[in-house]
Amino acid sequence: MKQRLLLSTILSATLAIPAVAANVPEGTALAENQAYNYWMLDAIKSLDPQIVSSVEDSDAVRSLVEGLYNEDGDGNLVPGVALSHDISEDLTTYTFHLRPEAKWSNGDPVTAGDFVYAWRRLADPATASEYAWYMELMQVVNGAEITAGEKKPEELGVTAIDDHTLEVKILAPLPYFPKMLTHTSVFPVNQKVVEQFGADWTKPGNFVGNGAYTLKDHIVGEKIVMEKSDSYWDAAHTVMSPVTGLTINDENAALTRYEAGELDRTTVPAGQYPRLKEEFPDEATSTPYSCSYTYIFNLAEGKGNEALKDVRVREALSYALDRDIVVNNILQGGQKPAYSWTHWAMNGFTMPDIDYSHWTQAERDEKAKALLAEAGFGPENPLKITLNYNTSEAHQKIAVAVQQMWKQKLGVEMTPQNFEWKVHTDKMNAGDFEMARYAWCADYNEASTFLDLWASYSGNNDAKYSNAEYDALLKDAKTAADPGPDYTKAEEILAKDMAIIPIYHYAKVDMIKPDLKGLPQNNVQQTWYAKDLYRVAQ
Amino acid sequence: MFSYIIKRLVVAIPTLLVLMVLSFLLMHAAPGGPFTYEKKLPPEVLANLNAKYGLDQPLWRQMVSYVWGIIAHFDFGPSFVYKDRDVNEIIAQGFPVTLHYGSIAFVVAVVSGVLLGVIAAIRQNTWIDYIAVGISIGAQVLPNFVMAPILVLVFALWLGWLPAGGWEGGELSHVILPVIALATSYMASIARITRSSMLEVLTSNHVRTARAKGLPEHKVILRHALKPSLIPVISYLGPAFVAMITGSVVVDMYFSTGGIGKAFVDSALNRDYAVMMGITLLVGFLTIIFNLLVDILYAWIDPKIRY
Numbered sequence: 073m074k075q076r077l078l079l080s081t082i083l084s085a086t087l088a089i090p091a092v093a094a095n096v097p098e099g100t101a102l103a104e105n106q107a108y109n110y111w112m113l114d115a116i117k118s119l120d121p122q123i124v125s126s127v128e129d130s131d132a133v134r135s136l137v138e139g140l141y142n143e144d145g146d147g148n149l150v151p152g153v154a155l156s157h158d159i160s161e162d163l164t165t166y167t168f169h170l171r172p173e174a175k176w177s178n179g180d181p182v183t184a185g186d187f188v189y190a191w192r193r194l195a196d197p198a199t200a201s202e203y204a205w206y207m208e209l210m211q212v213v214n215g216a217e218i219t220a221g222e223k224k225p226e227e228l229g230v231t232a233i234d235d236h237t238l239e240v241k242i243l244a245p246l247p248y249f250p251k252m253l254t255h256t257s258v259f260p261v262n263q264k265v266v267e268q269f270g271a272d273w274t275k276p277g278n279f280v281g282n283g284a285y286t287l288k289d290h291i292v293g294e295k296i297v298m299e300k301s302d303s304y305w306d307a308a309h310t311v312m313s314p315v316t317g318l319t320i321n322d323e324n325a326a327l328t329r330y331e332a333g334e335l336d337r338t339t340v341p342a343g344q345y346p347r348l349k350e351e352f353p354d355e356a357t358s359t360p361y362s363c364s365y366t367y368i369f370n371l372a373e374g375k376g377n378e379a380l381k382d383v384r385v386r387e388a389l390s391y392a393l394d395r396d397i398v399v400n401n402i403l404q405g406g407q408k409p410a411y412s413w414t415h416w417a418m419n420g421f422t423m424p425d426i427d428y429s430h431w432t433q434a435e436r437d438e439k440a441k442a443l444l445a446e447a448g449f450g451p452e453n454p455l456k457i458t459l460n461y462n463t464s465e466a467h468q469k470i471a472v473a474v475q476q477m478w479k480q481k482l483g484v485e486m487t488p489q490n491f492e493w494k495v496h497t498d499k500m501n502a503g504d505f506e507m508a509r510y511a512w513c514a515d516y517n518e519a520s521t522f523l524d525l526w527a528s529y530s531g532n533n534d535a536k537y538s539n540a541e542y543d544a545l546l547k548d549a550k551t552a553a554d555p556g557p558d559y560t561k562a563e564e565i566l567a568k569d570m571a572i573i574p575i576y577h578y579a580k581v582d583m584i585k586p587d588l589k590g591l592p593q594n595n596v597q598q599t600w601y602a603k604d605l606y607r608v609a610q
Numbered sequence: 611m612f613s614y615i616i617k618r619l620v621v622a623i624p625t626l627l628v629l630m631v632l633s634f635l636l637m638h639a640a641p642g643g644p645f646t647y648e649k650k651l652p653p654e655v656l657a658n659l660n661a662k663y664g665l666d667q668p669l670w671r672q673m674v675s676y677v678w679g680i681i682a683h684f685d686f687g688p689s690f691v692y693k694d695r696d697v698n699e700i701i702a703q704g705f706p707v708t709l710h711y712g713s714i715a716f717v718v719a720v721v722s723g724v725l726l727g728v729i730a731a732i733r734q735n736t737w738i739d740y741i742a743v744g745i746s747i748g749a750q751v752l753p754n755f756v757m758a759p760i761l762v763l764v765f766a767l768w769l770g771w772l773p774a775g776g777w778e779g780g781e782l783s784h785v786i787l788p789v790i791a792l793a794t795s796y797m798a799s800i801a802r803i804t805r806s807s808m809l810e811v812l813t814s815n816h817v818r819t820a821r822a823k824g825l826p827e828h829k830v831i832l833r834h835a836l837k838p839s840l841i842p843v844i845s846y847l848g849p850a851f852v853a854m855i856t857g858s859v860v861v862d863m864y865f866s867t868g869g870i871g872k873a874f875v876d877s878a879l880n881r882d883y884a885v886m887m888g889i890t891l892l893v894g895f896l897t898i899i900f901n902l903l904v905d906i907l908y909a910w911i912d913p914k915i916r917y
Binding site: 115117118119120123197198200201202204205208216219220221271272274275291292293294295318319320321322324325328329331332334492493494495497498499500501510511512531532534 | 640641642643645646647648649650651652653654655658659661662663691692693694695700703704758759762763766767770773774775776777863864865866867868869872873876879880881
């Protein structure tokens with residue numbers, strides 16, 4: 073207990089340090105032009121913090137609205153509306169001290185009541201938020217019951233003690249609770265404005281936020297334009313304005329527009345990184361990104377392919393899958409081969425030491441052949457399996473390469489089956505597959521966001537993997553002072569059972585104009601805030 | 611004629627109803643739904659969403675309330691994906707965009723296509739004909755998803771004359787490339803149809819008579835040959851016009867116009883039921899109207915046709 077308290081004290085202490093927005097080093101000459109144009113793959117679906125459901129949505133909302141805490145370029149928490157917080161001795165009551173000078177763009181003060189309203193709204197069945205489960209994930213008292221319609225939103229474990237003090241009660245100690253507060257679904261909204269305009273409150277002209285930017289224009293599917301907000305408490309440090317997000321559904325078209333000077337940041341299409349890195353060494357970047365790519369087996373009883381329920385077969389397939397070819401010859405964007413599930417760069421996570429990751433590919437292939445023969449498959453009796461993947465050039469390339477690897481090394485006849493996105497997902501949910509492509513991106517910067525997925529009680533565990541020891545470790549990790557060893561052990565079990573075939577850990581591969589500064593360097597979730605950006609004179 | 615138009619319009623109502631019922635059923639038969647994700651929603655969250663959007667009701671009731679919404683309030687329902695908007699807003703934003711570049715592309719395609727076709731026909735088997743046919747075949751085989759990147763490469767990246775994308779409220783510089791990308795293949799089709807139809811008309815009796823009475827060649831072409839040779843072109847133009855003003859997914863995607871062509875394809879992929887229905891009905895309605903217009907034009911061009 074002492075240790076836990078110490079940790080939280082350190083956390084509170086760190087959080088009491090005032091944050092600076094754009095952290096421009098002294099003596100830096102800023103460019104005349106401080107406009108920023110960034111790329112969005114899809115149209116923004118909603119600007120309502122409690123309705124937000126995509127990356128494009130939350131990127132924009134982080135500029136328009138501010139939550140209790142923000143993240144810095146390394147993924148650490150820095151104060152937002154909250155200056156600091158205290159934790160009760162039993163670690164289940166958080167008291168946040170809010171910044172008295174924080175204001176909405178209509179001049180209203182930002183109060184603890186705004187957070188209470190927003191959080192209740194998130195859990196309320198009438199809002200029908202896709203992220204309502206986030207309240208449950210945060211373990212806020214009564215969150216799950218309210219979403220299920222069993223209790224009233226007013227019974228949520230969040231209270232405004234006074235205008236600048238917010239109290240949150242959670243069900244059990246949750247070491248990473250503060251980290252979860254940077255998610256846009258727990259950002260505040262202005263009750264008066266939401267009630268006045270209803271669903272139209274997010275339209276330009278109606279929108280009221282408390283962030284560093286105001287909404288100037290939003291044409292769905294074309295662009296969003298945001299301008300510096302003078303009512304933001306740290307407006308003196310906001311440099312970049314206007315900030316414009318352009319929706320360009322084609323990655324290659326976006327790259328062309330970047331080259332034409334219409335964008336300052338865009339993604340690099342799969343396979344083009346080496347060429348661009350050579351041509352534009354100062355602009356092509358690759359940084360770790362908290363998603364993992366895998367092939368899952370259908371382990372549900374009576375479903376899938378019986379042969380795949382034999383761990384030797386699963387091991388053989390995993391060993392013979394040459395990850396180096398996938399990352400070095402197909403993706404070519406600085407992704408890393410994966411032999412374990414959790415992304416290597418997650419905050420506070422130590423990669424487990426997985427045996428076969430040290431072997432040479434030749435050694436793995438040898439072992440794979442032996443294991444498959446042991447399981448009773450050979451030239452006379454070849455293993456026949458199918459692999460489902462969703463329509464995408466990169467997924468297809470990987471599936472075809474893997475098909476070749478397994479055919480040549482093991483004589484396995486794998487048939488890749490391509491499905492449209494919704495059909496692929498539907499088949500996985502229904503357990504109608506033998507093997508399937510799967511990927512998972514972190515909801516918050518902590519290893520449990522990955523590992524919880526394969527717990528037998530997880531709703532997203534489409535592989536239907538089940539191991540009591542694994543479940544117990546994850547439950548223990550929730551309250552452990554240092555969950556690290558539990559996570560390492562859990563990864564080892566996952567590898568021993570070869571429940572899934574981890575293939576690679578994502579990287580964010582981008583083209584970024586060289587005069588643009590302030591983007592996160594080591595934030596594995598790639599959370600960025602427009603207020604931190606600036607352009608230097610060249 | 612008037613009673614014919616009324617009759618056609620009356621028939622349009624059941625046609626649209628059948629279109630609606632069929633698309634509604636097909637759409638709901640497709641696997642997955644608007645809230646099927648790789649990150650599965652917990653059952654209680656899914657239940658709240660289904661309740662909010664009426665998806666927990668039996669299919670027939672959903673359909674009845676959908677039709678009633680249209681009849682009573684001209685309300686085509688909410689978008690299940692773009693949750694701050696409804697279908698009316700999505701169409702009101704995207705349709706003017708595609709209507710804008712689509713109708714300009716239409717005029718460009720018709721004028722250049724007919725011109726190319728006529729020139730090729732009256733100079734049949736000369737080098738002019740070969741060039742005209744060459745251009746139209748080239749334009750036909752070059753799909754717009756190849757055309758669009760080439761146009762951007764040349765005019766935006768190399769020459770720097772035009773922006774590579776965006777719409778900016780339909781500013782001229784943003785309209786030019788989408789128009790060219792969309793018009794090219796239609797122009798090619800119009801040129802080919804015009805040429806072959808013109809060739810046929812040029813050998814017909816009334817043209818021979820016109821020549822025999824000593825009319826100069828340009829008068830023969832303009833006064834006697836052009837009008838009848840346009841009949842097959844016009845039957846092509848009705849559906850082509852509708853297709854052009856409701857946009858092309860390639861043009862919308864590549865030039866990021868925010869048009870309705872992309873919204874249509876997205877709605878199908880996202881299972882955004884109401885948006886998909888709304889745009890389907892819009893396209894259906896326009897198709898019926900323009901087919902009717904084509905039939906009226908027939909009567910005006912060809913005195914032999916009477917309704």
